[in-house]
Amino acid sequence: xxxxxxxxxxxxxxxxxxxxxxxxxxxxxxxxxxxxxxxxxxxxxxxxxxxxxxxxxxxxxxxx
Amino acid sequence: xxxxxxxxxxxxxxxxxxxxxxxxxxxxxxxxxxxxxxxxxxxxxxxxxxxxxxxxxxxxxxxxxxxxxxxxxxxxxxxxxxxxxxxxxxxxxxxxxxxxxxxxxxxxxxxxxxxxxxxxxxxxxxxxxxxxxxxxxxxxxxxxxxxxxxxxxxxxxxxxxxxxxxxxxxxxxxxxxxxxxxxxxxxxxxxxxxxxxxxxxxxxxxxxxxxxxxxxxxxxxxxxxxxxxxxxxxxxxxxxxxxxxxxxxxxxxxxxxx
Numbered sequence: 001x002x003x004x005x006x007x008x009x010x011x012x013x014x015x016x017x018x019x020x021x022x023x024x025x026x027x028x029x030x031x032x033x034x035x036x037x038x039x040x041x042x043x044x045x046x047x048x049x050x051x052x053x054x055x056x057x058x059x060x061x062x063x064x
Numbered sequence: 065x066x067x068x069x070x071x072x073x074x075x076x077x078x079x080x081x082x083x084x085x086x087x088x089x090x091x092x093x094x095x096x097x098x099x100x101x102x103x104x105x106x107x108x109x110x111x112x113x114x115x116x117x118x119x120x121x122x123x124x125x126x127x128x129x130x131x132x133x134x135x136x137x138x139x140x141x142x143x144x145x146x147x148x149x150x151x152x153x154x155x156x157x158x159x160x161x162x163x164x165x166x167x168x169x170x171x172x173x174x175x176x177x178x179x180x181x182x183x184x185x186x187x188x189x190x191x192x193x194x195x196x197x198x199x200x201x202x203x204x205x206x207x208x209x210x211x212x213x214x215x216x217x218x219x220x221x222x223x224x225x226x227x228x229x230x231x232x233x234x235x236x237x238x239x240x241x242x243x244x245x246x247x248x249x250x251x252x253x254x255x256x257x258x259x260x261x262x263x264x265x266x267x268x269x270x271x272x273x274x275x276x277x278x279x280x281x282x283x284x285x286x287x288x289x290x291x292x293x294x295x296x297x298x299x300x301x302x303x304x305x306x307x308x309x310x311x312x313x314x315x316x317x318x319x320x321x322x
Contacts, residue, residue: 005113005114006113023116024116024119025114025116026119026121028121029114029121029123029155030114030155031151031152031154031155033147033151038150038151038154040154056113056151057113057114058111058112058113058114058151058155059111059112059114059121059122059155060109060110060111060121060122060123060132060134060152060155060157061088061109061110061111061112061122062086062087062088062089062090062092062095062109062110062122063086063087063088063108063109063110063135063137063271064086064087064088064108064110064135064137064222064223064249064269064271064272
């Protein structure tokens with residue numbers, strides 16, 4: 001299982017870019033933290049999700 | 065003599081507007097009108113977990129040329145603030161960051177000690193750091209030392225629209241700190257924004273005052289005018305206040321009686 005934004009997902013073995021696309025994320029609008037380190041966008045293509053990975057996907061929202 | 069331009073300089077960047085606009089608690093469709101009517105050149109944003117159902121990107125609604133100021137809201141300590149700031153930079157907003165660290169969700173008061181730590185770390189990483197803080201002169205001096213580009217004292221609790229509750233302490237910061245003092249949080253009315261500017265504040269940050277107004281773009285315009293008026297009054301130098309008595313404005317000779 002891969003923990004993505006706090007939820008366990010059956011995503012092990014898949015490329016991060018494929019997961020993002022299928023889940024409906026716009027990769028231009030997000031930043032990804034992969035196992036506590038920021039993942040450069042260029043690495044979305046080469047990163048293969050593994051069991052136990054922790055992924056945070058964030059974006060900007062309205063705020064003060 | 066050429067009239068000198070009155071700019072707000074933060075971390076080496078010059079701005080003509082002294083109104084920093086929040087983008088929270090109102091619809092994306094209103095942001096462009098709010099930015100335009102406020103004349104704002106800096107807009108704050110929050111960083112949150114992305115929801116795939118939320119397809120709209122707030123950046124599409126912010127006019128080009130506006131400087132984005134992501135905040136670290138949600139951070140409970142310096143580590144979390146640093147993490148959020150780095151993610152914000154990865155989102156492609158530039159190097160500005162407003163540090164916001166809160167330990168409780170009831171009063172949302174900033175944790176000054178953690179804010180100093182986060183300021184130092186982020187300034188060392190090249191961020192233009194604008195810390196939101198509880199107005200305390202010692203803390204403000206520590207923030208200067210830590211590399212802050214501006215200091216953002218609160219006027220009243222966030223979202224309260226209660227005005228300049230900390231007025232005397234903000235004045236001390238304005239008088240003693242050699243960085244822009246930007247009054248953030250609690251300003252509810254244009255008159256309060258104007259008063260803070262008359263005191264010598266460098267800029268005003270407002271969000272809830274607009275988001276909860278009857279007509280948001282019109283209130284943005286009202287704040288713009290009030291901030292500009294307060295700035296002019298500060299530059300002009302306010303007239304003195306008598307401790308007692310009166311002083312005639314009219315000539316004291318030539319009366320129509322003996």
